[in-house]
Amino acid sequence: MNTAWIFEQLDIISSIGESVEGGQNRLAFSENDMKAREFLKHLINQIGLEYREDTFGNIFALYNTGSENQIVATGSHIDTVPNGGRYDGTLGVITSLAAIKEIKENKENIRHPLELIVFQAEESSRFGHSTMGSKIISGKLENFVQWEQSRDNDGISLVQAMKDTGYNFYDINKSVIEKDRYKYFLELHIDQSKTLMNANVPVAVVDGIAAPLRVRVTIFGEAAHSGSTAMRDRKDALVIASELILAIRNISLAYDERQAVATVGKIDIFPNAINVVPGTAVMYVDIRGIHAKTIEELFGLIRAESSKIALRYKASSEIELLSSEKPCALNNIVTDTIEQSCIDLNIPYIHTISGAGHDTMNMAELAECGMIFVRNVSGISHHKNESILNEDIEKGALVLHDALLKLSR
Numbered sequence: 344m345n346t347a348w349i350f351e352q353l354d355i356i357s358s359i360g361e362s363v364e365g366g367q368n369r370l371a372f373s374e375n376d377m378k379a380r381e382f383l384k385h386l387i388n389q390i391g392l393e394y395r396e397d398t399f400g401n402i403f404a405l406y407n408t409g410s411e412n413q414i415v416a417t418g419s420h421i422d423t424v425p426n427g428g429r430y431d432g433t434l435g436v437i438t439s440l441a442a443i444k445e446i447k448e449n450k451e452n453i454r455h456p457l458e459l460i461v462f463q464a465e466e467s468s469r470f471g472h473s474t475m476g477s478k479i480i481s482g483k484l485e486n487f488v489q490w491e492q493s494r495d496n497d498g499i500s501l502v503q504a505m506k507d508t509g510y511n512f513y514d515i516n517k518s519v520i521e522k523d524r525y526k527y528f529l530e531l532h533i534d535q536s537k538t539l540m541n542a543n544v545p546v547a548v549v550d551g552i553a554a555p556l557r558v559r560v561t562i563f564g565e566a567a568h569s570g571s572t573a574m575r576d577r578k579d580a581l582v583i584a585s586e587l588i589l590a591i592r593n594i595s596l597a598y599d600e601r602q603a604v605a606t607v608g609k610i611d612i613f614p615n616a617i618n619v620v621p622g623t624a625v626m627y628v629d630i631r632g633i634h635a636k637t638i639e640e641l642f643g644l645i646r647a648e649s650s651k652i653a654l655r656y657k658a659s660s661e662i663e664l665l666s667s668e669k670p671c672a673l674n675n676i677v678t679d680t681i682e683q684s685c686i687d688l689n690i691p692y693i694h695t696i697s698g699a700g701h702d703t704m705n706m707a708e709l710a711e712c713g714m715i716f717v718r719n720v721s722g723i724s725h726h727k728n729e730s731i732l733n734e735d736i737e738k739g740a741l742v743l744h745d746a747l748l749k750l751s752r
């Protein structure tokens with residue numbers, strides 16, 4: 344594996360849109376994003392591959408020697424959050440390209456064509472919608488009107504930003520890809536948690552991508568004078584909410600973290616005044632897991648607990664479902680292949696799940712998917728300090744290369 348080549352390309356891409364402090368700024372459809380994409384196209388040509396770009400700016404570079412039609416694809420994104428890290432997305436793109444380059448140069452005998460996909464607008468930072476490019480190609484774009492109306496912080500609409508960079512928003516639906524084009528899809532990504540760092544392993548086989556179910560719980564207590572209302576006569580909505588928050592924590596602790604987690608991240612109380620016993624508390628719960636059934640189960644337990652606690656205070660509660668996304672279990676054949684590559688290469692690994700969303704979730708509509716995580720030695724992501732060891736990059740790239748070979752033979 345030509346790791347020097349990988350480091351060199353990572354350096355070049357990272358220099359595009361880099362702030363003085365080292366943060367990466369390649370927001371989707373920005374000038375820097377376009378510059379980096381131009382560089383990638385040049386790199387693809389240099390390797391002797393042809394590329395096509397769809398109506399949204401997703402880039403596809405095909406290496407076709409296969410006798411069978413179904414493509415084995417690999418890739419990630421190069422757009423970033425403001426002041427993002429060097430590796431989020433970009434590492435997957437460059438290692439994918441390096442793997443295909445290696446397979447091409449070694450004239451490996453493969454049955455399926457290989458393809459690099461560089462997704463556009465994975466990050467939601469600019470227009471508020473995530474994994475846009477992969478949603479489009481997989482036919483998962485549902486909120487066309489919301490996308491059409493979305494604007495960035497400077498008031499520039501997605502429609503305008505696309506127009507300014509040579510794309511037509513009203514053509515995006517032309518980029519949906521037919522269901523039988525891909526056989527497998529693999530994404531290598533930097534770990535966006537401390538999991539691999541804590542486990543002290545360079546890579547991980549990802550078993551699934553968690554998705555959030557979000558609910559709003561409203562506690563109806565009774566607002567009252569904070570001085571004249573006896574403690575035993577109170578229906579303090581915030582006290583009830585506090586008990587519920589602790590109950591949610593205890594219920595979730597009983598679940599393996601790989602299965603599900605739940606968080607109360609936001610709470611509003613009314614009237615929110617120092618001399619009034621809180622009458623109403625509105626809390627927002629985010630429940631995540633990799634199996635829809637487990638998420639539902641946890642949701643059910645939280646629902647039961649909220650009415651039970653409210654009842655104890657002679658108050659009432661209401662729970663509303665705000666949104667429910669489908670978690671993505673990754674394909675066994677692909678995860679087993681990645682695992683076998685780690686074993687064959689003698690690279691230590693663990694199994695993990697992804698708490699963050701990725702383009703792979705959408706690609707699962709088009710192909711059997713798998714993900715490889717590479718250790719993040721900073722333990723943080725979406726931050727300029729995101730960091731990774733060169734030797735881990737090499738190990739990740741080797742696993743990706745080997746798994747692609749195995750899957751395309």
Ligand SMILES: [Zn+2]
Nearest residue numbers: 431432465532
């Ligand atoms: Zn990413």
